[in-house]
Amino acid sequence: MTPRTARLVVALVIGALAAADAVPAQPTGQARRIGVLAIVPGHTPRTEAFRQALSDLGYSEGKSIVVEWRWAAGRTERLPDLAAELVRLGVEVIVAGGPESIVAAKKATSTIPIVMVAAPDPVGTGLVSSLARPGGNLTGLSFEATPELLGKQLELIKEMLPGVSRVAFLWDSAMPGVEPFVDAAKGAAQTLRVQVASVDIASDFDAALAAVVRERPGALLVMPGSRSYVRRHQVIAFSAKHRLPAMYGFEEIAAAGGLMSYGPSLADLYRRAATYVDKILKGAKPTELPVEQPTKFELVVNLKTAKALGLTVPQSILVRADKVIE
Numbered sequence: 137m138t139p140r141t142a143r144l145v146v147a148l149v150i151g152a153l154a155a156a157d158a159v160p161a162q163p164t165g166q167a168r169r170i171g172v173l174a175i176v177p178g179h180t181p182r183t184e185a186f187r188q189a190l191s192d193l194g195y196s197e198g199k200s201i202v203v204e205w206r207w208a209a210g211r212t213e214r215l216p217d218l219a220a221e222l223v224r225l226g227v228e229v230i231v232a233g234g235p236e237s238i239v240a241a242k243k244a245t246s247t248i249p250i251v252m253v254a255a256p257d258p259v260g261t262g263l264v265s266s267l268a269r270p271g272g273n274l275t276g277l278s279f280e281a282t283p284e285l286l287g288k289q290l291e292l293i294k295e296m297l298p299g300v301s302r303v304a305f306l307w308d309s310a311m312p313g314v315e316p317f318v319d320a321a322k323g324a325a326q327t328l329r330v331q332v333a334s335v336d337i338a339s340d341f342d343a344a345l346a347a348v349v350r351e352r353p354g355a356l357l358v359m360p361g362s363r364s365y366v367r368r369h370q371v372i373a374f375s376a377k378h379r380l381p382a383m384y385g386f387e388e389i390a391a392a393g394g395l396m397s398y399g400p401s402l403a404d405l406y407r408r409a410a411t412y413v414d415k416i417l418k419g420a421k422p423t424e425l426p427v428e429q430p431t432k433f434e435l436v437v438n439l440k441t442a443k444a445l446g447l448t449v450p451q452s453i454l455v456r457a458d459k460v461i462e
Contacts, residue, residue, distance in 0.1 A: 168195075168417050169202045171222035173241055174233035175362040177209040181388060185403040186231070189410030210366035212236050212310075219244035229416050231409055232276075234362045235312040238263060242274060249422045251412040252276030253405050257313035258427055267427040275422040276412055277405045278429050279360065286317055286359065287324030289383045289398050292435070293355050294328050295453060296396065297381060302331045304353035304380075306371075308361045310338040317359065332357075341367055345374050353380070360385025360399055368392060379445055390436040391461060395445065400430030434458040 172183070183205075187197060195201040204225055206218040219240040222230055232241040233253040241250045242263065256279045258264045265271035267278075293303060303325070307318055318334070325332040333351040337344040341363070348356065356375060358364050364371060365386055372393040375382040384390060385399035412425060435453070438461040442449050454460060 167198075167200055167202045169204065169225065169227050170229045170231065170413055170417075171204040171206060171225065171227035172231045172233070173206050173208075173215065173219055173222060173237045175208040175210060175212060175215065175236055176233070176365060177207045179205075182233075182402040182406040186406040186410050189407040190413070193410060193414045195414075208237070210362075212362070215240035216243065223248060229413050231413060233406070235261075236362055238274070239312055246273055248273065249416045250274045250276070251409050251416070252278075252427070253409045254279040254400075254402060255313075255427075256311070257316055260316060261313040264427055267429070269423065270425070270427055271423055273422050275425040275427055277408055278427060279400060279405070284320050284324070285385070285399060286321040286357070287327075289357055289385070290321065290324045290328055290330065292396060292398055292453065293357060293381070293383050294330065295450060296447070297355055300330065300354040302333065302351070302353045303355045303357050304333045304335055304348045304351050305357045305359065306335050306337055306344065306348070306364060307359040308338050308363050309336045311361045311363070314359075314361075321357065321359070337363055341370070345371075348374075348380075349378060356380050356382040358382060358384050358389075365389070368394070376441075376444065381445055381447060387434055387436045387459070390438050390459075393438065393441055395438055395441045395447075397434070397436045399433060401432045401434050404432045405430065436461065 190201060197203055204222060204227055206222060208214040208218060215237055223245045229249050229251060230241045231251045231253060232238040235256055238252045238255050250273055252258060252274055253276055255263060255276065258278050259266060264274055294300060305321055307314060322332055333353055335344050335347050358371060368389045381395050384394045384397040386402060387397050390397035415425060435457045436459045437449055437453060437457045439449060440462060
């Protein structure tokens with residue numbers, strides 16, 4: 137080998153090593169590692185749907201894929217540390233469920249792909265540049281197709297309770313992207329000639345429920361969000377105690393004893409999130425994957441709760457319900 141050839145070989149080897157450092161290769165047969173970040177504690181039907189979808193795509197948890205689950209157990213302040221922990225672990229993708237988790241993940245990394253699940257108004261909140269071209273390292277699934285979801289929920293309350301004239305609206309001012317949905321609820325209330333008493337749960341949940349009692353509403357509309365979901369059993373018990381018919385955005389709350397729920401299927405969103413993970417692990421970039429909006433909305437009615445409240449559910453609602461809990 138001539139000196140010139142030797143120098144060329146050395147240069148090629150150094151270049152190859154540098155490239156390997158810049159883009160870590162995934163060794164053949166090694167399990168892929170992803171992270172899941174959520175404020176909701178423990179496994180739920182939605183996370184089980186995600187796991188099943190991964191399995192359907194050919195991944196075996198604990199073998200071909202390792203999922204690092206990180207739950208904030210209802211404590212928003214824990215999310216930044218949990219997100220940073222996933223980054224230190226070197227996960228290849230972070231699946232972030234809910235607005236607070238998405239924001240925490242975005243602040244923790246600008247390079248690791250993030251799959252958003254249930255992101256309200258991702259464009260309006262600046263999480264992505266547009267639905268078609270997200271930009272940056274985020275893509276995934278939004279929660280509400282439009283802020284008019286709350287208007288539809290109010291319509292269902294009015295259909296269930298034709299004589300209702302005042303509805304207490306529980307919402308969370310700390311939730312990113314909340315303003316358009318609050319405005320939509322107020323607009324729908326004017327159209328339906330229903331007064332809305334807005335009650336913010338951000339600072340003191342117990343005080344917010346006490347404020348609802350003082351407002352003397354005929355029904356309760358609970359805006360979908362992490363904080364109200366974590367305290368769902370408390371809200372259900374409160375509604376039962378005060379005989380207050382309530383509408384929720386999550387099927388899981390109706391299943392737990394809430395009167396009604398209407399909104400996108402969270403299980404479906406998490407199921408579809410698995411396809412994003414699969415594409416990214418196979419080399420797709422977040423910028424190449426448009427943000428999808430919900431395609432499956434579900435109306436769930438709990439007849440047992442209706443009976444306890446002394447309500448007769450109109451046939452017009454029952455025939456449209458996707459699920460009726462008896």
